[in-house]
Amino acid sequence: xxxxxxxxxxVAYGALLSRLVSGRYPIGGRLPTEDELARTFDISRVTIRRxxxxxxxxxxxxxxxxxxxxxxxxxxxxxMCLTSFTDAMLRAGRxxxxxxxxxxTFEAHAPQDQDLIEELQRERLTCVERLRLVDNIPxxxxxxxxxxxxxxxxxxxDFPDSGHEQSILRILSHRFGLExxxxxxxxxxxxxxxxxxxxxxxxxxxxxxxxxxxxxxxEGNVVFYEQVYRxxxxxxxxxxxxxxxR
Numbered sequence: 560x561x562x563x564x565x566x567x568x569x570v571a572y573g574a575l576l577s578r579l580v581s582g583r584y585p586i587g588g589r590l591p592t593e594d595e596l597a598r599t600f601d602i603s604r605v606t607i608r609r610x611x612x613x614x615x616x617x618x619x620x621x622x623x624x625x626x627x628x629x630x631x632x633x634x635x636x637x638x639m640c641l642t643s644f645t646d647a648m649l650r651a652g653r654x655x656x657x658x659x660x661x662x663x664t665f666e667a668h669a670p671q672d673q674d675l676i677e678e679l680q681r682e683r684l685t686c687v688e689r690l691r692l693v694d695n696i697p698x699x700x701x702x703x704x705x706x707x708x709x710x711x712x713x714x715x716x717d718f719p720d721s722g723h724e725q726s727i728l729r730i731l732s733h734r735f736g737l738e739x740x741x742x743x744x745x746x747x748x749x750x751x752x753x754x755x756x757x758x759x760x761x762x763x764x765x766x767x768x769x770x771x772x773x774x775x776x777x778e779g780n781v782v783f784y785e786q787v788y789r790x791x792x793x794x795x796x797x798x799x800x801x802x803x804x805r
Contacts, residue, residue, distance in 0.1 A: 580633060585723070644699070654695075655725065659687075662688075663685070664707055675704060675784055679784055683708070686704050687718065688701070698789060717734050737782050738782070759788070759790060
């Protein structure tokens with residue numbers, strides 16, 4: 560028996576999703592019209608609209624009356640810490656950039672990882688430390704901890720300083736093939752440690768928000784842990800059962 564062909568709306572959805580993830584349609588850019596896409600995929604407007612609705616519901620696109628479909632994210636959120644900071648800034652018309660500070664590897668139970676969850680303390684870890692800037696002004700210091708076995712041969716060239724590919728979520732996914740499907744996070748106030756304050760150009764002890772995110776794979780294993788020291792506030796939109804940054 561021949562396998563059943565995928566429905567046309569799913570084929571079009573998959574093709575559009577691939578174009579979005581590859582950066583063919585930039586954040587803030589418009590997709591072709593429904594008529595143009597329907598002709599491209601040789602399907603009806605009703606069918607292509609169903610494909611587009613899926614991308615809207617998943618957070619990739621926004622439908623604007625009179626303007627068609629606009630790209631709002633290349634990595635839509637399932638939680639605040641899985642929301643791309645790069646995408647959010649580009650969507651707001653700002654210019655995000657990154658400065659790689661260092662890539663370090665630590666043996667299991669190293670003194671530097673005592674603040675990490677127990678599962679990671681048992682692992683040999685690679686820590687990627689980056690400064691995130693908006694319009695050339697430091698906004699966040701980010702330390703991303705990943706089991707070293709998952710981040711083999713990480714080099715400075717893997718972490719671009721501009722463009723949508725600077726997103727750590729896309730780097731981990733596209734360059735290193737990491738996959739995750741859930742996360743938990745904690746946001747708390749703290750005084751800026753001296754080393755963090757130096758990079759953020761603030762006085763030590765200045766109030767900061769510290770965001771800790773743990774991302775998990777399908778087996779419940781920790782894929783990465785991230786510590787974000789950020790200036791300013793974090794706001795949320797609550798929509799149904801999901802939470803989105805704003």
